[in-house]
Amino acid sequence: MAARLKLLSQAAAVMVVALLIALLGWQIAKTEEGRGLSAAVAAGKAPPAPGFALESLEGEEEISLADFRGRPVVLNFWASWCGPCKDEAPMLQSAWERYGDRGLVVLGIDAQDLKFDGRRFAERYALTYPLAYDGNGSTLGRYGLTGFPETWFVSRSGRLVGEHITGPLDEETLERNIQVLLGAA
Amino acid sequence: MRRLLVATLLLALAGPTSATASEERPTLADLEDEVVCPVCTPETLEQSNSAVADRMRAFIRQRIAAGDTKSEIKEKLVAQFGEQVLAAPSKSGFNVLAWALPLTGGLLAGVAVGLLALRWSRAREPTAPDEASSNGGPPLDPELEQRVDEELARFDA
Numbered sequence: 001m002a003a004r005l006k007l008l009s010q011a012a013a014v015m016v017v018a019l020l021i022a023l024l025g026w027q028i029a030k031t032e033e034g035r036g037l038s039a040a041v042a043a044g045k046a047p048p049a050p051g052f053a054l055e056s057l058e059g060e061e062e063i064s065l066a067d068f069r070g071r072p073v074v075l076n077f078w079a080s081w082c083g084p085c086k087d088e089a090p091m092l093q094s095a096w097e098r099y100g101d102r103g104l105v106v107l108g109i110d111a112q113d114l115k116f117d118g119r120r121f122a123e124r125y126a127l128t129y130p131l132a133y134d135g136n137g138s139t140l141g142r143y144g145l146t147g148f149p150e151t152w153f154v155s156r157s158g159r160l161v162g163e164h165i166t167g168p169l170d171e172e173t174l175e176r177n178i179q180v181l182l183g184a185a
Numbered sequence: 186m187r188r189l190l191v192a193t194l195l196l197a198l199a200g201p202t203s204a205t206a207s208e209e210r211p212t213l214a215d216l217e218d219e220v221v222c223p224v225c226t227p228e229t230l231e232q233s234n235s236a237v238a239d240r241m242r243a244f245i246r247q248r249i250a251a252g253d254t255k256s257e258i259k260e261k262l263v264a265q266f267g268e269q270v271l272a273a274p275s276k277s278g279f280n281v282l283a284w285a286l287p288l289t290g291g292l293l294a295g296v297a298v299g300l301l302a303l304r305w306s307r308a309r310e311p312t313a314p315d316e317a318s319s320n321g322g323p324p325l326d327p328e329l330e331q332r333v334d335e336e337l338a339r340f341d342a
Contacts (some may be wrong), residue, residue: 081239112223113237115265117240154293
């Protein structure tokens with residue numbers, strides 16, 4: 001009886017440790033999910049863009065990446081407290097105005113930010129392109145973000161193409177990637 | 186002794202009062218160590234000099250000025266940044282596990298250590314004299330003892 005009890009307690013201890021290891025593995029896999037995307041894009045593999053559904057910065061509607069399927073998307077992650085985001089916001093607004101008639105969408109994701117600050121930022125830079133709010137940063141790990149700003153280019157078929165821009169955009173880089181995006185399926 | 190009792194009573198009364206004051210009229214310092222900076226986790230606001238931490242401090246000051254309680258300010262921050270903005274998990278819902286599991290684990294470990302100590306101390310206790318053989322060793326098997334007696338009797342004869 002005592003031997004059986006000992007065996008049962010040992011089995012229970014092994015199961016608890018296995019469960020903890022599995023939880024740790026799951027957490028690491030979840031965090032690292034987006035890390036491979038950048039390398040895949042650089043290798044020209046065009047991996048599928050991770051989907052998301054977020055509330056709009058105005059909080060009136062839901063914005064999901066799937067809503068823009070069939071249109072090329074410049075996906076820009078920003079925050080109002082990020083200095084370089086202020087420099088690139090007018091550039092993105094200009095691209096949205098210039099290429100809107102060709103179906104291009106600029107989609108901004110304001111992440112890890114106070115909503116009120118994000119709205120004020122959008123007003124200050126007169127941003128009219130769609131803006132989603134991701135206060136808790138739920139999309140950041142999935143896109144392998146390491147800071148702000150970062151930009152991805154999503155093709156009409158929902159795949160990541162062009163370059164993954166970590167850091168502020170410049171006119172030339174943005175233009176080059178928009179051309180890739182407009183030419184991609 | 187009487188002075189000690191009065192001091193203890195005063196301390197007991199002062200504890201909840203200061204906690205209530207901190208809840209109803211919080212200061213930035215009350216909240217800074219209970220909220221983490223979302224981009225530099227696990228640093229608390231108190232430890233962080235990041236831009237977002239500065240904005241969060243400004244938000245907290247604004248809410249304090251507006252008369253919000255500590256809980257209300259925390260709720261507003263959670264609504265914006267999610268539960269992970271809190272330095273310690275809340276004591277409700279699934280988060281209770283974060284508090285309960287270490288406590289239960291510690292308790293179970295304590296019980297297990299106690300039981301093992303009891304078992305070891307019993308195992309080391311000396312054998313009772315009536316069960317022991319004359320030379321202090323373990324008692325002989327009755328059958329063997331009988332055989333030894335018979336052999337000795339035959340030898341004596």
